[in-house]
Amino acid sequence: AIQLTQSPSSLSASVGDRVTITCRASQGINSALAWYQQKPGKAPKFLIYDASSLEGGVPSRFSGSGSGTDFTLTISSLQPEDFATYYCQQFNTYPHTFGPGTKVGIK
Amino acid sequence: VQLVESGGGLVKPGGSLRLSCAASGFFFSDYYMSWIRQAPGKGLEWLSYISSSGSSIHYADSVKGRFTISRDNAKNSLYVQMNSLRAEDTAVYYCARCRLDSRGWYHLGLDYWGQGALVTVSS
Numbered sequence: 001a002i003q004l005t006q007s008p009s010s011l012s013a014s015v016g017d018r019v020t021i022t023c024r025a026s027q028g029i030n031s032a033l034a035w036y037q038q039k040p041g042k043a044p045k046f047l048i049y050d051a052s053s054l055e056g057g058v059p060s061r062f063s064g065s066g067s068g069t070d071f072t073l074t075i076s077s078l079q080p081e082d083f084a085t086y087y088c089q090q091f092n093t094y095p096h097t098f099g100p101g102t103k104v105g106i107k
Numbered sequence: 108v109q110l111v112e113s114g115g116g117l118v119k120p121g122g123s124l125r126l127s128c129a130a131s132g133f134f135f136s137d138y139y140m141s142w143i144r145q146a147p148g149k150g151l152e153w154l155s156y157i158s159s160s161g162s163s164i165h166y167a168d169s170v171k172g173r174f175t176i177s178r179d180n181a182k183n184s185l186y187v188q189m190n191s192l193r194a195e196d197t198a199v200y201y202c203a204r205c206r207l208d209s210r211g212w213y214h215l216g217l218d219y220w221g222q223g224a225l226v227t228v229s230s
Binding site: 050091 | 141143150152166167206208213215217218220222
């Protein structure tokens with residue numbers, strides 16, 4: 001199975017900061033990667049698909065990039081509602097594994 | 108789009124439980140569907156997916172042979188039958204709709220999720 005690692009596992013940031021989260025796959029997955037945001041007690045929210053395509057209704061401060069094994073999720077200017085845990089998921093090969101998550105907290 | 112899970116609860120180790128996911132607001136029979144779970148305080152774990160017709164199914168190794176995914180397109184419902192349950196199966200179980208590319212060949216993501224159903228396996 002393809003393993004996904006995320007770094008950092010957690011970070012503290014301030015409103016207005018630029019935040020970058022990395023997701024690395026154990027083998028190449030082309031661009032078959034999605035990103036989700038999850039807040040405590042809530043279901044995940046779909047943010048980005050195909051590594052860099054923004055889901056409709058998602059603010060443009062979110063962006064994704066990468067292909068192959070290395071991917072990033074960037075929040076250009078962190079807003080109060082962005083404090084959450086972020087997960088990547090690969091769709092290149094079954095099982096469609098998730099990364100372990102990155103918790104974005106308030107500094 | 109709405110997905111509503113039901114059937115969660117407390118079950119003893121070795122027992123069985125069937126979760127349902129009622130779908131509305133979209134043509135259920137056109138979409139692939141998945142089950143995902145999240146143990147308390149842990150990350151997301153993909154469990155299974157089923158194609159729109161039910162003809163293609165995949166499972167995570169952790170549940171293969173114990174869990175069975177199915178669907179009833181006439182009832183707009185997705186199911187997972189969980190047998191031989193273990194303490195480590197304790198989690199919130201989510202159903203989610205699969206987004207495919209325009210040709211219907213590749214998975215792009217899980218675009219809508221239910222609110223989750225809690226399953227607790229304990230004696």
